[in-house]
Amino acid sequence: ASNGADTGNNDENESDTNGEEDSEYSSAEASYVIEAGIGLNNQHPQYEGLLRFKELVEEGTDGDVYVETYHSSQLGDDRQMMEALQLGSQEVTIPSTAPVTNFVEEYAILDFPFLFPNEEVAMDVLNGEMGDELLASLEDQEMVGLAWWENGYRDLTNSVQPVATADDFQGLTLRTMENEVHLAAFSELGANPTPMAFGELFTAMQQGTVDGQENPLATIYLEGYYEVQDHYSNTNHVYSPFVFLMSKQFYDGLPEDYQQLVRDAAQEAGEFQIEENRNQNEELLDALVEEGVEYTEVTDEARQEMADIVQPVNDRFAQEMDQDFVDRFYDAIENSEYN
Template sequence: MKKWLHNTVIGCTAAALLLFLAGCGGGKESPAASSPPAAATGIQERTIKAGIGLNEDHPEGQGLKKFAELVSQKSGGKLKVQPYYAAQLGDDKKMTEALQAGLQEITIPSTSPLVGNIKEYAIFDFPFVFNEEKEAHAVLDGPLGQKLLEKLPEHNLIGLGYWENGFRNLTNSKHPVAKAEDFKGLKIRTMQNQVHLEAFQALGANPSPMAFSEVFSALESHTVDGQENPLATIKSNKYNEVQPYLSLTKHVYTPFVFLVGKKFWDQLSVEEQQILRDSAVEAGAYQRELNRTENQKALDDLKAAGMQVNEVSAEEKERMQEIIKPVIDKFAKEIGEDLVQEMYDEVAKARQ
């Protein structure tokens, strides 16, 4: 095995996503989700283990629950998805490795942990690329997102599309962060991702990678000063109990990628594969919409809970972007400047 790498929403969004992932051109299947024709036909009785790192009440947890309902409905109850929340099956790395080994069937991690073995996924870690969700969706659901999904099968993984983690914001126990200088000296928990690490270092912070499951206790004990995550995650994990300051930096937009183990996928019939693919797309559209709604509600709830919330001006974000530009230029060369330019071109097109 190669090294580990890393309800219902009806309408235009779901339809567009479904057409894309199913392959709009002539009804062919998406290359990233295709496999040699399965020997079996029909739908068998199967139990499918699906694990995520976040809680059941998080939009991702609710999306997984919706996915399980859809799979059961579309298979007449023969395919049963067993959800596991809050890293019950391990962190993103462990669950992805379990997929590759055929020990688990589904996980939906952030794209960042995939960078270790598929360097191109680092483009989604570039700070200040997207201003709003629709720009990110245009990239993820377009040719570039598909191009990255097609890199997964050689790593014993199948990608059925992208869900939404969302814009990351900073919390800390020291002071509000409203300008670039406010990062100086802050010890911030980050994911084990080199783009994140070097970007925070360029801003003067002291990034400290650690497993997601360890973050709350590290904040509580002041092992680290702060962390960065989307609002729904901050609320779901009750970081407001140990973090008085929330700064709306929106410094990175992070997608989730819906992964199926290739060993499991290749055992499925064409009918079973289509049920999983369609359910992932439909549940993904639901999850994205829920995530946007929950992020606004989370912000209101965190304010009501006593967090001191501050905005970061567009001018300050531009200053931050200039400070970290050498980091972006460095990783653009490593990832491939053509791919990076393709991303920025797609963002510019979405803004029109």
């Protein structure tokens, strides 16, 4: 079922639904077909990464594994796509980690605001033992975590007022991802958080159901949020990883060499996606301002104040989690060579 065709914005190339025209292979001749879907549109580096995955897998298996790519929630929202992976009716999705907490509790640690001091530390921890542990914990949920990709630091937009300090969050109705930590953190800042699937967000802003939202710059610009939002602040409040998920049922049915091949392809396509993402993020601020959005720069001091306000939320959630896991996670951040 497609619930996302008319949501979101900026799908400039609607015909590029499944990358068919870019492929010399076809599903009819393949032994295995991977249906891969994401929530973001086909302008986002995440989709470019997915097309790279397709190319690597099809070339690596000489077309024996074929990848159909879908964007803009065409296959459903993050939660629905993960459920489809569990059932084996869809093979791949690449959500932000926030909605994964509804399946594996420990993922909530990644949602702690102001947790990672920079992107390099985040990727170092995720590509190390702690990240491996988080990927392995998905197996009980009938999913296989193949690689970490990057959404990036999340920033705030809204249609009401410039947000420079923690006080400015007061009374703003903000769409958040479906995640308890995000809900608690934005409540603590005095906002009214409204959890909602990504595919419903553009319309919700357009109709004024929410005043604003938070996402990395690439999403804000490439989904055309400037059409419905007036203010942007570089809050950088949460580092948001993507996790490349495959249906365990499908993965288990692949021959071993193909299992290794999809693993390597997810990793390599991820490295490409991360580089594209970071390059774009740098350029997009100017483009956003050119579209008429007012940019409010958040000072380090103001950001520290926000961090102090939400710290009790992090502490409360940390207490509910396995203590050893939390300690080792904090240690991994502390001991990262990029810290």
